Amino acid sequence: MSHYVIGDVQGCYDELEKLCNKIKFDPNKDQLIFAGDLVNRGAKSLDVMKFCLRNKNSIRAVLGNHDFYLMYLIEHNERNTSLNKILDSKHVKDINNWIKSLPLLLKVYIKESNETFWIAHAGIPFIWSFETAKTLSDEIQKVLKKDSYSLLKNMWGDEPKRWNTKLEGSKRYRTIINYFTRMRYLDKKGSLMLDKKDLKSQKNYIPWFKQTIDNLDDNEYIIFGHWAALNGKTKLNNIIGLDTGCVWGKKLTAIRLEDKKIISVKYESI
Numbered sequence: 001m002s003h004y005v006i007g008d009v010q011g012c013y014d015e016l017e018k019l020c021n022k023i024k025f026d027p028n029k030d031q032l033i034f035a036g037d038l039v040n041r042g043a044k045s046l047d048v049m050k051f052c053l054r055n056k057n058s059i060r061a062v063l064g065n066h067d068f069y070l071m072y073l074i075e076h077n078e079r080n081t082s083l084n085k086i087l088d089s090k091h092v093k094d095i096n097n098w099i100k101s102l103p104l105l106l107k108v109y110i111k112e113s114n115e116t117f118w119i120a121h122a123g124i125p126f127i128w129s130f131e132t133a134k135t136l137s138d139e140i141q142k143v144l145k146k147d148s149y150s151l152l153k154n155m156w157g158d159e160p161k162r163w164n165t166k167l168e169g170s171k172r173y174r175t176i177i178n179y180f181t182r183m184r185y186l187d188k189k190g191s192l193m194l195d196k197k198d199l200k201s202q203k204n205y206i207p208w209f210k211q212t213i214d215n216l217d218d219n220e221y222i223i224f225g226h227w228a229a230l231n232g233k234t235k236l237n238n239i240i241g242l243d244t245g246c247v248w249g250k251k252l253t254a255i256r257l258e259d260k261k262i263i264s265v266k267y268e269s270i
């Protein structure tokens with residue numbers, strides 16, 4: 001049995017299939033864990049969702065910003081070109097129920113190596129301990145179960161920029177979701193700097209992982225997606241990026257947790 005974490009698929013079903021063949025994915029034995037952004041932009045988001053439903057028992061995933069966007073479209077009856085096939089599908093209800101059940105953070109422990117892997121779509125900010133991050137992920141999961149319609153309606157926007165335990169209601173949920181699914185740069189105090197995506201160094205813009213690395217023990221790892229421009233490179237052993245820009249014509253990447261082997265397949269143009 002092996003655990004594979006897979007980076008941003010974004011509707012690239014052909015590449016997902018190719019990657020599964022390459023790792024010889026056996027749903028009866030192996031576990032696939034998606035780092036979020038399963039859908040949108042790519043051409044075959046519906047096929048990716050059907051694959052997930054089909055293999056539900058051997059698949060786990062964390063939510064990415066594009067997965068939230070899909071839930072929003074479904075529940076608020078809006079449309080978007082690359083997701084319309086899902087919206088029009090007879091499986092739309094099952095798809096929504098499955099995505100809605102997903103957390104923002106997953107912890108996977110590998111007994112053989114005594115290593116712990118934390119998985120979140122954008123990452124985990126240094127201002128949260130892992131216990132706090134887990135509690136906040138649980139909180140959003142509960143709200144999604146109870147009142148997803150208002151959560152999805154009020155989750156858009158870049159404010160508040162900074163986490164504060166006193167935040168309440170939709171401001172609180174929006175901030176938690178922004179840290180887990182949209183974060184790239186933080187300032188020294190831990191405020192989200194959502195306006196910057198490029199890799200040029202700029203004062204006060206610190207890649208989140210450069211501060212979070214101090215919270216990690218030697219046998220603890222963080223795996224994330226979201227930041228395609230990094231192409232997986234954090235220059236840190238314990239923080240591993242998996243978004244290698246498949247939907248932008250590059251690669252779809254997986255890591256096998258048992259030995260941390262990286263496996264990739266190239267994007268194939270249609």
Ligand SMILES: [Mn+2]
Nearest residue numbers: 037064065226
């Ligand atoms: Mn993303």
